[in-house]
Amino acid sequence: MNGVHDMGGMQDFGPIRPEKNEPVFHARWEGRLQAIWSALGTWGKWNIDSGRHNRESLPPAEYLALSYHQLRYVQTVELLAASGLITRAEIEKRRPAKGMRKAVPPLTAAKVPAWFANGNSKRRDVAAAPRFQAGQRVRARNINPPTHTRLPRYARGKVGVIDRDHGVFVFPDTNAHGLGEKPQHVYSVRFASRELWGEQAKPRDTVVIAMWDDYLESA
Amino acid sequence: MKAAVTAAGAAAGAATTPGLVQGQEHQAIPSDLTLRVKSLESLLVEKGLVDRAALDALVDTFEHKIGPRNGARVVARAWTDPAYKQRLLADPDRAIAELGYGGQQGEHMVVVENTPTLHNMVVCTLCSCYPWPVLGLPPIWYKSAPYRSRAVIDPRGVLREFGVELSDEIEVRVWDSTAELRYLVLPERPAGTEGLSEDALAALVTRDAMIGVGKIVLPTEGTKA
Numbered sequence: 001m002n003g004v005h006d007m008g009g010m011q012d013f014g015p016i017r018p019e020k021n022e023p024v025f026h027a028r029w030e031g032r033l034q035a036i037w038s039a040l041g042t043w044g045k046w047n048i049d050s051g052r053h054n055r056e057s058l059p060p061a062e063y064l065a066l067s068y069h070q071l072r073y074v075q076t077v078e079l080l081a082a083s084g085l086i087t088r089a090e091i092e093k094r095r096p097a098k099g100m101r102k103a104v105p106p107l108t109a110a111k112v113p114a115w116f117a118n119g120n121s122k123r124r125d126v127a128a129a130p131r132f133q134a135g136q137r138v139r140a141r142n143i144n145p146p147t148h149t150r151l152p153r154y155a156r157g158k159v160g161v162i163d164r165d166h167g168v169f170v171f172p173d174t175n176a177h178g179l180g181e182k183p184q185h186v187y188s189v190r191f192a193s194r195e196l197w198g199e200q201a202k203p204r205d206t207v208v209i210a211m212w213d214d215y216l217e218s219a
Numbered sequence: 220m221k222a223a224v225t226a227a228g229a230a231a232g233a234a235t236t237p238g239l240v241q242g243q244e245h246q247a248i249p250s251d252l253t254l255r256v257k258s259l260e261s262l263l264v265e266k267g268l269v270d271r272a273a274l275d276a277l278v279d280t281f282e283h284k285i286g287p288r289n290g291a292r293v294v295a296r297a298w299t300d301p302a303y304k305q306r307l308l309a310d311p312d313r314a315i316a317e318l319g320y321g322g323q324q325g326e327h328m329v330v331v332e333n334t335p336t337l338h339n340m341v342v343c344t345l346c347s348c349y350p351w352p353v354l355g356l357p358p359i360w361y362k363s364a365p366y367r368s369r370a371v372i373d374p375r376g377v378l379r380e381f382g383v384e385l386s387d388e389i390e391v392r393v394w395d396s397t398a399e400l401r402y403l404v405l406p407e408r409p410a411g412t413e414g415l416s417e418d419a420l421a422a423l424v425t426r427d428a429m430i431g432v433g434k435i436v437l438p439t440e441g442t443k444a
Binding site: 005006007008009010011013014015016017018019022024025027028029031032033034035036038039040043048052055064068069070073076077085086090091094095096100102103104105107108109111112113115116117118119120121122123150151152154166169170186188190193196197201202203204205206207208209210211212 | 252253255256257258259260261262263265266267268269270272273274275276277278280281282284285286321322323324325326327329342344345346347355356358359360362363364365366367368369370371372374375377380381387388389390391392393394395396397398399400427
């Protein structure tokens, strides 16, 4: 989706404002919400790609107006309601519906260390032939799907070189929409900054973008 | 669906609070969200969808178990142990695990080494991908629009804002975290640190240097970290 989340190359957002000694969370609710988000993820009702798609589907003005954690709140409510884990009425009334049967949370405190350490790899141990080799020139396809993609706009149609093959990973464009994992190779593709931005870029500078097989064609 | 999202967004304080554009969320937190998150948590606990003690453990993990001190130890080890550095560049997941780190949002690491002719810098233009096990959760500026938009088109301008000026002879290589790979910059070991212990070296390594927006300087130089 050509959404406002796809920010690479946009201008005029103003200066970067690093904060000295920034705390991990600026308010208690931010930490609780981050934890709620992680804990709810263990129900398996959504995946990293459908979650991102949900975030990106906010109206652009709203996406930009909300802070990271505010966005997370909106997204959590949205996904909870869509997944059926909870109803909007329950959220509004701040209590469970009558006659609700209490569930058993998959993630307990004792399981948190293993949950973190095991991670949630999207690499898949399946035989999939790589379509490209290191050193090969490739062009990022010029696609503009209205659905989820991790191919940033600024790279589309541009020519780069395969730097490295990282193995086989779940394909976000299908996985975000319940269309299967379609595992395929992911490569580091190196682009000259001048290929991306023209003469204003310094001649030696480069941008490396991780790309799936389906994003690429021979050049 | 859109309308519902918008309504929820308005409820979350969209109209009054600076968002991703300004990257200043901490300056104007709507008190409303304090209440909303609290009641959401209670509701989820009551329904048996989350375990309150698990939330406590998760917050503790985010605040205390992960963070840039982990990454700094990896860097210091690589600076002092050439065999480790080789392993770190060739098989980062295993080498980082040797020091006890790894997991969520760091499942597949790529370590990129700065040299006198190459400066690496990491961004996620599409969202906020960041190597949690070694750097912790990302700072606000990293997930805000100014950095995400400009890092790829004007990396040198961005670096200048962080106090780093690089000659045109040095290649600036920006890594856009579009896939499930997470990047850690291995900064150059500063001159004059030959006598320092691994712990003392780790203390010099900054989060910004491991993202690639800072250079490591000795405290005696006393200027910019």
